Amino acid sequence: MKLRSLLQVVALWACFIPALQAAEGPNLASVNAAVAWVGDEDLVFGKNQDRSVPVASITKLMTALVVLDSGVPLDEWLTFRExxxxxxxxxxxxxxxxxRMRRSDVIRIALMSSENFAAYTLARSQPGGFDAFIEKMNTKAQELGMTQTRFVDPTGLSADNRSSAADLVRLVNAAYKHPEIREYTTTGYYRGHFRNPxxxxxxxxTNALVHRESWGVGLSKTGYLSEAGRCLVMISTMNGRKVITVLLDSLGTRSPMGDAGRIKTWLKTGASGKVAKAARRYEQERNAAYASADNGMAAVH
Known part of the structure; x- marks a missing residue:
């Protein structure tokens, strides 16, 4: 083969390598994940994306969405009842x-700082009361086509609040339409003022990436329960495009951020990246636990 022809073949394969790597997807520490372009429900990448799992404080995105969709006044002062x-x-x-605190500020601290008493107060202060609010959360999930999702509380403190990575892409797209949610979830620091006294x-x-301009974070929510692991949903700018990242059940606080970085690199270069051995072991253990739980449910039915 002539040298020129050989160089052409090498160049051709060099073009295909990123595509081949992209087909494999990024290596992620998160056990369940989904990646999509903003405004699109089709996934660019998924990993156990349809598995219904505890989602911890990611729940608060739905809480804020239901409150804002209801049209209640944001300047109303709410009381933090026991x-x-x-x-x-x-x-x-x-x-x-x-x-007491204004509803707008209660939503803000529930989202950006994951304040559980704030999320509870939002639900209890809604017309119809607490139980009706939970029903509205589930109704909204159905309207959005979130078929693997169920809520029992507005905070995410219950492991019975469950969803899938693919379902959460739908939630993030809906939440992103509200400028208040975009602003509140990306507030870096906030001094909240209360009355009485x-x-x-x-x-x-709770997401360190909102402080980094290079990420262009447009929406963010973190979550953690022992049953849910570390969770992160985020809209950020990757290679000039707005990307939804959903990461559920990671081992440590840094794992979701590391995964976000690997996704960003994968979208740009096709490189899959590497994950620490401890995260791999965690993933194997969690997948085994999910399989065992699924088998137990199947046996019951």
Whole structure:
């Protein structure tokens, strides 16, 4: 083969290598994942994307969506009443019972700082009350075509709040239409002001990537429960396009951010990247646990 022809073949294969790698997808530490372009429900990449799993505080995106869709006034002052039912998990808060805050600010701290008492108060303050609000969350999920999704509380403290990565792409697309959600979820720091008595508290965003301009984060929500692992849903700019990233059930706090970086690199170069051995072991254990739970459910039915 002539040298010129050989070089042409090599160049041709060089063009195909990223495509071949892209077909394999990125290596991710997250056990369940989905990647899509904003405004599109078709996935660019999925990993166990239809598996229904606990989603922890990702729930709060639906809570905010239901509140905003209802049209209630955002400048209304809400009262943080003592819980009428026990929380499903640790619900520590710095907010004082019977203090008050504007609904817009309650939504903000529920989203950017994942404040559980704030999410609970949003649900309890809605017309119709707490139980009706949970029904509306599930109705909204059905309207969005989220077939693998069920909610039992507005905070995500219950492991019975379940969804799939593919379903959450639909939720993120719907939430992104609200400028308030885009603003509140990407607020880096916020000083919240309360009444009765008057006091203030500082809140920080639970996603470190919102502080990095290079990511162009347009929507963000994190979540964690022992049953759910570390979770992240995010809209960010990757290679000039707005991308939805859904990452569910990761081992550690850094794993979802590492996965987001691997997805960004994969979309640009086709390189799959590498995942730490500890994350691989975690993934194997979690997949085995999911399989066991599915088998148990099948046996019951």
């Amino acid at each position: 819980r009428h039912t026990p929380a499903a998990a640790n619900a520590y808060t710095r907010i004082r019972v019977d203090s 008057r006091y203030s508290l500082s809140f920080g965003n």
